[in-house]
Amino acid sequence: MESVKKITRAGNTLYFVKFADKGETPFDHPTSGLCIYCGEFCEGVEPDARLYTCDSCGRSGVYEIQECVMLGYVKE
DSSP states (O other), rough: EEEEEOOOSSOOOEEEOOSSSSSSSGGGGGTTEETTOOOOEEESSSSTSEEEEETTTEEEEEEEEHHHHTTTOOOO
């Protein structure tokens, strides 16, 4: 699993989850989260985490990996 940088149409930078292994699923990472603003992965987040504060950048952009999938923050 890795984070991939993407520039939106509005010119904002967001990060998406990319699963490196084809057999890898969001269920393999039940307590992992991704900050969509800086691309850092966080451990120990709750299963329904949305807009949690990131320890790295301080912004409210941490989503649990399964939430990232449901919200479309996945890059193939």
